[in-house]
Amino acid sequence: MRRVILAAGLFAAIGLSACDSSKTADAPATPAPPKYVGRSQQMYAGQEMISKVDTASINVGKAGELEMTANGSAASPGYTRSGFLNRINAGAPKDGIYEVDVVADKPAAATAPAVTPIEVKGAWSGYPADHLKGVKFISKTNSVMAMLPAAKP
Numbered sequence: 001m002r003r004v005i006l007a008a009g010l011f012a013a014i015g016l017s018a019c020d021s022s023k024t025a026d027a028p029a030t031p032a033p034p035k036y037v038g039r040s041q042q043m044y045a046g047q048e049m050i051s052k053v054d055t056a057s058i059n060v061g062k063a064g065e066l067e068m069t070a071n072g073s074a075a076s077p078g079y080t081r082s083g084f085l086n087r088i089n090a091g092a093p094k095d096g097i098y099e100v101d102v103v104a105d106k107p108a109a110a111t112a113p114a115v116t117p118i119e120v121k122g123a124w125s126g127y128p129a130d131h132l133k134g135v136k137f138i139s140k141t142n143s144v145m146a147m148l149p150a151a152k153p
Helices: 002-020
Strands: 047-049 054-062 066-074 080-086 097-105 116-126 136-140 141-148
Touching: 054 136, 054 141, 066 097, 066 136, 080 116, 097 116
Parallel strands: 097 136
Antiparallel strands: 047 097, 054 066, 066 116, 080 097, 136 141
16 A cells, blocks of 8 residues: 555656646746836825826926926826826936836726826926936836937027
8 A cells, every 4th residue: 555655656746847847948038127226205195106108308497497297197087186206316327317206196986997198297496407317207117218408508
C-alpha cells in the first residue's frame, strides 16, 4: 500500500512540474507604468484624478501667474471643482518640466459610468519662472506635456 501511495505522489509531482514548462517566453508582457519625477500631494476626500487628458496648454498671464488649461474626460458625469495639484519634487527638475495632477471631485450620488468631457482651468501663482520650461499634466491613464511659449523680444 505504501508503494502505491509513494508512486502516486511521485507521478503527481512530476505531472505538476511539467505544467510550469508549458508556459512560453513569447507571451507579451504588460508595459511598466510610467515613472514620474515628483510624487502626488494628498488629495481631499472625494477628490481623484480624471480618467484621461487629451490636450493641455500653458501661458504666462498678465498678473505674472501661469495660466493652465487641460481638456480630457472623466469617468462619469457630475465631476465638480476641478483643478491642478502640483507634484512634490525633491529639487527643481533638471529638464525644467514640472508635473501636476489633474483632479476633480467625484459625484456624490452613484451615476452610471459614461465617459464625459471635462475642462480644467487654473493658475499657478509663484511658479518657478527661472526654471520652468513646461508642465506635464498627469491623469489616471496618461499624461500630456505642454511647453511654455517662447518669450517675445
